[in-house]
Amino acid sequence: MEDLDDDSxxxxxxxxxxxxxxxxxxxxxxxxxxxxxxxxxxxSTGTVxxxxxxxxxxxxxxxxRGNPILKSILNVPLEYRDDIIPDYVVGRTSCxxxxxxxxxxxxxDYICQRLKALGKLYELRVLLVQVxxxxxxxxxxxxxxxxxxxxxTMMLAWNADEAGKIIETYKQFEKRSPDLIMERxxxxxxxxxxxxxxxxxPVNKTDAVTLLQIFGNLENLINASxxxxxxxxxxxxxxAKKLYKTLHEPFLSK
Numbered sequence: 001m002e003d004l005d006d007d008s009x010x011x012x013x014x015x016x017x018x019x020x021x022x023x024x025x026x027x028x029x030x031x032x033x034x035x036x037x038x039x040x041x042x043x044s045t046g047t048v049x050x051x052x053x054x055x056x057x058x059x060x061x062x063x064x065r066g067n068p069i070l071k072s073i074l075n076v077p078l079e080y081r082d083d084i085i086p087d088y089v090v091g092r093t094s095c096x097x098x099x100x101x102x103x104x105x106x107x108x109d110y111i112c113q114r115l116k117a118l119g120k121l122y123e124l125r126v127l128l129v130q131v132x133x134x135x136x137x138x139x140x141x142x143x144x145x146x147x148x149x150x151x152x153t154m155m156l157a158w159n160a161d162e163a164g165k166i167i168e169t170y171k172q173f174e175k176r177s178p179d180l181i182m183e184r185x186x187x188x189x190x191x192x193x194x195x196x197x198x199x200x201x202p203v204n205k206t207d208a209v210t211l212l213q214i215f216g217n218l219e220n221l222i223n224a225s226x227x228x229x230x231x232x233x234x235x236x237x238x239x240a241k242k243l244y245k246t247l248h249e250p251f252l253s254k
Contacts, residue, residue: 096167
């Protein structure tokens, strides 16, 4: 089947009518929706709401039951619910919509319908795409545009196992500090200098440590001639020339 062109996706997105209210960080209760949710059951004494979910579980929409990606989620429990809008809820403010690229090519309007139903719920909205077609580029280009317009984070998986592990990882890192993936800033002056020297390509960390051991400090290194630098073991003429040129360039352009 031919992929939809960009203009057709623009037309679909223009008709999505996504609410402009601020994002809600909690899952809406069934009574807040216009229709009665299937998570409630009517009895002779009234309406009974579904029990609260386990905070340690990945909430899985019942329509995802049987999806092969669930076999790869081994380290966090799964809890099937029919009172959630996304396919998976991996945190109080995070959700996942799963989309097979093959299914998307057959039903290109599906993702827009899902986004219309999702509205502005959740702060982190992940579109997990399983790339299962031999020529995915056009479809991925369209999905990238949709992700940008609908405030989605698009993640790609090349098989069911990868897709399951992505969902599992989001849940496991739900309450982890962002420091785990942030660049570590060295506090030791020696390590700072080593890091600065390795920013000069093609000088590597071993070269930087060797240079500081030989010259002792940055002043002696700057005052060294290009010929002296080339005599350092492991450095050679090419690295020495680049290092010397960088150390003697003016900090401010004229």
